[in-house]
Amino acid sequence: MPLGQRPGDKSESRYCGIETEFHDDMPQLLTYSLSGGFDFVVAPLVDPSYRPSIRNNNGGATILPVSASDLVLNPSQWSSHVVGKISSWIDLDSDNEEVRLDSEITLKQEIAWASHLSLQACILPAPRRGSCGNYARCVNQILQGNNMQLWLRVPLEKSEIVDGSTDADCDLTGGRMLDSWECWNTFRLLCEHHSQLGVALDILSSLPCNNSVWRWFGEPVRAAIVHTNSFLTNARGYPCLSKRHQKLITGFFNHSVQIVISGSLLHNIAGDSGDEVLPAIDDDSPIEALPARHELKPYLDYVAYLYQRLDPLPEQERFELGYRDFLQSPLQPLMDNLEAQTYETFEKDVVKYSQAAEETGRKLKVYAVEKNPNAVITLHSLVKLEGWEDAVTIISSDMRCWNAPEKADILVSELLGSFGDNELSPECLDGAQRFLKPDGISIPSSYTSFLQPVTATKLYNDVKSHKDLAHFETAYVVKLHRVARLAPTLPVFTFAHPEYSNKGNERYKKLRFEIPLDTGSAVVHGFAGYFDATLYSDVHLGIEPSTLTPNMFSWFPIFFPLREPLYVPRGSTIEVHFWRRSGATKVWYEWCVTSPSTSPIHNSNGRSYWVGL
Amino acid sequence: MPLGQRPGDKSESRYCGIETEFHDDMPQLLTYSLSGGFDFVVAPLVDPSYRPSIRNNNGGATILPVSASDLVLNPSQWSSHVVGKISSWIDLDSDNEEVRLDSEITLKQEIAWASHLSLQACILPAPRRGSCGNYARCVNQILQGNNMQLWLRVPLEKSEIVDGSTDADCDLTGGRMLDSWECWNTFRLLCEHHSQLGVALDILSSLPCNNSVWRWFGEPVRAAIVHTNSFLTNARGYPCLSKRHQKLITGFFNHSVQIVISGSLLHNIAGDSGDEVLPAIDDDSPIEALPARHELKPYLDYVAYLYQRLDPLPEQERFELGYRDFLQSPLQPLMDNLEAQTYETFEKDVVKYSQAAEETGRKLKVYAVEKNPNAVITLHSLVKLEGWEDAVTIISSDMRCWNAPEKADILVSELLGSFGDNELSPECLDGAQRFLKPDGISIPSSYTSFLQPVTATKLYNDVKSHKDLAHFETAYVVKLHRVARLAPTLPVFTFAHPEYSNKGNERYKKLRFEIPLDTGSAVVHGFAGYFDATLYSDVHLGIEPSTLTPNMFSWFPIFFPLREPLYVPRGSTIEVHFWRRSGATKVWYEWCVTSPSTSPIHNSNGRSYWVGL
Structure with missing residues (x-):
């Protein structure tokens, strides 16, 4: 029994x-x-x-x-x-x-x-x-x-x-x-x-x-x-x-x-x-x-x-049992229009809204810019229901091309993905900052992605079961469970808004993870990714394990697999390269390992996995 | 110019x-x-x-x-x-x-x-x-x-x-x-x-x-x-x-x-x-x-x-220029019937015949057993042409099932492949030794295969160009040219004939290659294979580089690829496992590396490459 x-x-x-x-x-x-x-x-x-x-x-x-x-x-x-x-x-x-x-x-x-x-x-x-x-x-x-x-x-x-x-x-x-x-x-x-x-x-x-x-x-x-x-x-x-x-x-x-x-x-x-x-x-x-x-x-x-x-x-954990170690394709909210159910799930996650709430006592004038025409219908109903007609103007447009009638003091957005910039928040906000006043602020004001090497036999086998290269060069959203985290996370890419330096949104970062000596040897099946966002001043929100916001469930971590399991002898340093790259119609990541041994460059030119602009 | x-x-x-x-x-x-x-x-x-x-x-x-x-x-x-x-x-x-x-x-x-x-x-x-x-x-x-x-x-x-x-x-x-x-x-x-x-x-x-x-x-x-x-x-x-x-x-x-x-x-x-x-x-x-x-x-x-x-x-080298680093599938003379052209090419290679010739002064009675019905026609013409009707009886049969009218003193065969036993000489001769006298001898009396690790970027790329697993689990006959031989050969499998021990023809061998310290690090794309045969007493014939029979061109080496190039740090030992395995209808090899790192087992159960019985 x-x-x-x-x-x-x-x-x-x-x-x-x-x-x-x-x-x-x-x-x-x-x-x-x-x-x-x-x-x-x-x-x-x-x-x-x-x-x-x-x-x-x-x-x-x-x-x-x-x-x-x-x-x-x-x-x-x-x-x-x-x-x-x-x-x-x-x-x-x-x-x-x-x-x-x-x-x-x-x-x-x-x-x-x-x-x-x-x-x-x-x-x-x-x-x-x-x-x-x-x-x-x-x-x-x-x-x-x-x-x-x-x-x-x-x-x-x-x-x-x-x-x-x-x-x-x-x-x-x-x-x-x-x-x-x-x-x-x-x-x-x-x-x-x-x-x-x-x-x-x-x-x-x-x-x-x-x-x-x-x-x-x-x-x-x-x-x-x-x-x-x-x-x-x-x-x-x-x-x-x-x-x-x-x-x-x-x-x-x-x-x-x-x-x-x-x-x-x-x-x-x-x-x-x-x-x-x-x-x-x-x-x-x-x-x-x-x-x-x-x-x-x-x-x-x-x-x-x-x-x-x-x-x-805990109840939340029970709800998420079925998602443990289950690989999901990341959302493409910019290229695709999300379904009502997805919005509903996100809105149940009250923590992130309370983290962002502000009470200024000032009269607000809000332009709600939404590119999904279906969601716009919902927004109109919501405004009517709440009696916000005087304060809120709904704009059915992509923020990157909307011509604003006036400049804004504050630009509030929720465009973050599990890996921070992976749902193209940088590109969207760069496009939207045209209608921010010169001294205007963006909420979030910055966000950073994080990575750490993991042993994850279950995930590796699930990726492998597709029997093709493309699945090994794709990032997945996944509630990590049967996973061994081999080293503390390291920061990867940071984006701040507004951004007037014209340096663009391509990035390159080389990371060196030190595996503790007493771990012994290990195998790396890929990298777990997270984000942390500074909303404004010292208010942050994120899923990076050491600083994560409690009781928030909108974001599972992201997982970047390796095509071949990487054997890491005792006391080794893992040297990893990550690139964020962009073309006319898409943004993508490439990644590779150069120590303790060398992998191929994954997802060269975004051949297997990309996010549509 | x-x-x-x-x-x-x-x-x-x-x-x-x-x-x-x-x-x-x-x-x-x-x-x-x-x-x-x-x-x-x-x-x-x-x-x-x-x-x-x-x-x-x-x-x-x-x-x-x-x-x-x-x-x-x-x-x-x-x-x-x-x-x-x-x-x-x-x-x-x-x-x-x-x-x-x-x-x-x-x-x-x-x-x-x-x-x-x-x-x-x-x-x-x-x-x-x-x-x-x-x-x-x-x-x-x-x-x-x-x-x-x-x-x-x-x-x-x-x-x-x-x-x-x-x-x-x-x-x-x-x-x-x-x-x-x-x-x-x-x-x-x-x-x-x-x-x-x-x-x-x-x-x-x-x-x-x-x-x-x-x-x-x-x-x-x-x-x-x-x-x-x-x-x-x-x-x-x-x-x-x-x-x-x-x-x-x-x-x-x-x-x-x-x-x-x-x-x-x-x-x-x-x-x-x-x-x-x-x-x-x-x-x-x-x-x-x-x-x-x-x-x-x-x-x-x-x-x-x-x-x-x-x-x-040299003329022979010029003739073979086009074969340099060109991958060929090994012959399957037992399962398939060879073409006349193939016989012709082999017969031009006079060295191996002179190596085998014997002058005993004794009157011979020869049974020529041939399983290819097309070649039997050629043999009849040849016997007539040479006037050998008294000495030679042509038998159109597979030696494994022929019922011989009398037992023989000597069993002469030429069933060797580039890797010795890979054209199933052991299985054929085991079948044929029924009609050998108890004190009869077999020519060849034994043969041994040899292997050595090689760097061979060209061959690796040619195998890879097929974009499937099967080609990485197949052995090829190839005239090795743009190849770095990283260690001396080691013997793998030996077969002696006649063989009355009933131990069967499956084999397992673990090999350890020491890469000289002054080589430095290296990469192994696969293993070059050869054979050496003892025809009788001290008369040998083979293609193992240190003892090869000069001016013989019937056999190019064999090449066993690895699915992933193996990085070998300076001063490493390469530990390799080779198996010769057999089932009801086929014989095949499996191989893997366990040091300095571990590969998958290649060609498990002969799924990609096998020789038909």
Whole structure:
């Protein structure tokens, strides 16, 4: 049964599983686990002593020694309650060819059996060495012809490297893997970021530093396997977790990662489970003598306690759940006319209007200039409804070509996009400032775009699924969720209004992001973009993470993808170039990376993505 | 006029140019240069003192201060004899925005003017700093809308790094560029290997080590600009070049690279050009007072001497000129039936037959097993013609299913492909060894494939031009020419015959190539493949470069491309995985790289390229 009822949370992280040893009576194992409160088991499907070559040499049967016939459970039971665990002895990169071949045969047989059982997912054992080329090749082959989710088991560990050590210590190819993220990264690059390939993270008693752990929130982590030996003991003898572990588990709950408990009972709780264990009677099959009450229930109870302790999702967050990591094309309000529904959504976002409100006590004369003839109809109704006929004159015209009858003191506009200038506010306001008095002011008076590099496997895969270049050279509006932010944002382009310098609206900026040393290596799938606007004086409004305006939902961030994931070795600087460019009929961005390696220039001449003037 | 007549050489390296300063009388400059024996001039097209912003400030004319009206020469003269030289002051990555904008305007204006003049190529000044992002972005834009060849000027220099120095010395981003190849590589990666982007190498008085220089033979080097100060002086006072320079120039001649002489007269040759200089009379225009005889003729004469000293191309090499760097799909002799012409070509290659001939003095009984029914007709005619009816029995059958009436002592086959087993010799001979006596022998008795990493910009661009994944996952037969071999070959797969072990013909091999330290960084576009076969005992035959059988032309090498060029930092190891895999109807290879960075697995499940069984 689920860990609890958290309003708004419909994600898979409500379910908690248990890892088991091989057991040849699957129904009994499942009953024991489910009645103990677990939602599913992670169980080996084949006897771990099985080796294909030994059986062949014996000339024996070709029937796999499986944990149960498919008939003992119905397909929906198999599918909902069992995650297959591939034999952990396999080693496809062994120097011993027989081990390698046995491993490949076994892996394929077990996945085929799991498919036959209708399982949704199997967990693959962690690669045994830095070089996992043959393992990845075989998994990649399986992924091509199968709908099964495959979760590569990876320990959450990273040896901290003492500063000043030589790079040889980081050598992936030298043997021992210091950073398990590196191993995962190699594996999934070989498999081309296949969307069915995920991660099952083994959570151990000690955790790497936060920067290093956070990388995983941009990765397709499907399960976190928490070992009983990573639990502490509270004053009453019950298992509990360190503050850092608690924070991590909360992070998993918020990122749809399922918890799996693994290991043996290490907390002997007086008067509780200890007393109720039914000792094995039949010595020949001790594994089948399962206690009446699940011995790992105290660990599950603690995880459920953490889940139930979570704050409910705020209403706004619940509303936006469906937008998480969903790529949208940015609006083109200048070239296109927006629909009434879009206006309605924006007007619900009261924060930005209250931020902009002014009470001067002065009599106002307002010209409302609107280029969308449909919106003009709405404006007339609104003016009539509010009785503003004396103060407001509605002008159905593009501000860039309207001939104003008089000059204005204040020019108020709301033309900002997620990336500030990306809905062509600079071009519109440059055109409109003709009718501003020489000492007139513009609200907003300036705005700046910001960028930061992110790991975002989900977004990368969604862009890739279009199978063309154009989608990799397009910016998207997206509520970023399963994303790892690798460095603080840096400012990109600033526009101030009014602008009389005649310097134009093309821009070029080179940015250098320093990845903190303790992050380790990372992969960059693209850049998250934001804006911050100064409305007037010290009143600002924006979505840049460190200064964002609270409770404002008109703008999600923007995402600029990279055509190829950028591998960033530990301690690297990422050097990025962004251009804002314009032609007769359009404005567009180009971008590229020149360090730690060089990408092509993206969206050259606006070939893939542009905003119409 | 050309440097000389070398039989068989129709390449552009017969032509030698001269670099000049800005001169406002182009016809005079051209007459002077051509009458001096040069074939073309590399000349600035615009007055180097021109700056767009200064002219704008003056409110002056918008006419560019060009070297000559387009009308003073006809289009074919401009096109054949003038390479444009873009103003060397431009700096598109300056921190000074005005310089940057002036540079961009000038670059675009000059290229537009050069296009108007019908020039074939312009030389771009060398990037001034490691970071050349904006320069590359602008050149990339120009390349999108223009047929002009653009040759980026790059000095042939590389500071040798003392062993044991820290990697910070190699830091591209730190300022000074130590290795000019790095600069070129960054620039062309930003421009996505555009096929109109080439290199003009500046040859200086000192040369980097050979391994580092050889990298350039895999790059699109279009011109080598040899400075007069890199010439030595011979006993008679004439200019000459060091042995290493001579070898380099010879390399350029053999790779269609044009030589350009640059600089001032530094050899005062008594009784020769010195006497004939006509002194300038008009002080106001000294630059126009050109000597009657070209003062740099002695340098041209020396280059012509080097050219004329070259050995003529061997007949076989001349025959194969058209195949240089031309990608061909490998034959599929098992699945397809070859054409008579193909057999004819192979039979002209006498070396391999003489290598295989045996004189035993024994009476032979030959079964000639041929699966191509068309070739069987030819065989019957041949047997009749030669009067071999008593000795030879022709069998029209696939050797894999023929039921032999008796067992053979010797099985002779010629089923080898460029990569040894790639025409499925293992599968054919495994099928045929049924009719070999237990102590019978196979000729060949074994064969091994070999691989080495190569830089091959031309091949990469040709593969890329197909704009699909499949061509990047296909192996090609190709006479490698404009290729830099980055490491010695390593053996891959070996097959021995007869083979009774039942281990099958699938293979997996992990290879580690060490790039010599003094090479510096490099880029790998793919892997060149070869074979060596042991026919019997110590008689071998093959195309592996270090042991190749001379004067044999049946096999060109094979080329396995990489989907993305692999950047290899100085001192790196390249770790590569190759698989030979087979299914019911086909055999294929898969390959990937896992160090220094990780590629996807190429040709997974033979999705793009396979050999039919």
